[in-house]
Amino acid sequence: MIATKQYELVYIAAPEATEQQLAELHELVAGIAAKFNGTIDRTEAWGRRRLAYTIGRHKEGIYVLEVISGSGDMVKELDRRLKVSDLVIRHLVVRVDEDLAIAARAKAQRQATSARRRVARGLPAEPTPEERMRASAALADDRDEAEAY
Numbered sequence: 001m002i003a004t005k006q007y008e009l010v011y012i013a014a015p016e017a018t019e020q021q022l023a024e025l026h027e028l029v030a031g032i033a034a035k036f037n038g039t040i041d042r043t044e045a046w047g048r049r050r051l052a053y054t055i056g057r058h059k060e061g062i063y064v065l066e067v068i069s070g071s072g073d074m075v076k077e078l079d080r081r082l083k084v085s086d087l088v089i090r091h092l093v094v095r096v097d098e099d100l101a102i103a104a105r106a107k108a109q110r111q112a113t114s115a116r117r118r119v120a121r122g123l124p125a126e127p128t129p130e131e132r133m134r135a136s137a138a139l140a141d142d143r144d145e146a147e148a149y
Contacts, residue, residue, distance in 0.1 A: 011091035012061035038070025
């Protein structure tokens, strides 16, 4: 059995692309994912943005992020198909499941350390709702003071 991994696909479409062409490009990605038993978990259209440097004759492009779960073969096929697409200026596929697992472990470790310290001080392991409200109010006050400057 092939392990399912999570990937982020970011592609930059040509600025003259229409909504219909972008929808067709999304359908192409969805079709490839479905062919390899993958799923599209999330799609975010970041919109038209200026490029950091000129790519070909383009100074801006339409950015799209797709979070995809699937196999490595699916990523190879996506990469191959996006390379030959005239509509895509650049694309990048990054595996993110390992980074998400590392972040989850670090968060769990921080929470365990916090709970252990709270218990050592004689407090309950989890902050009460009143403590959370006071902390969020203090953060809002700090932001307001920073904006005043």
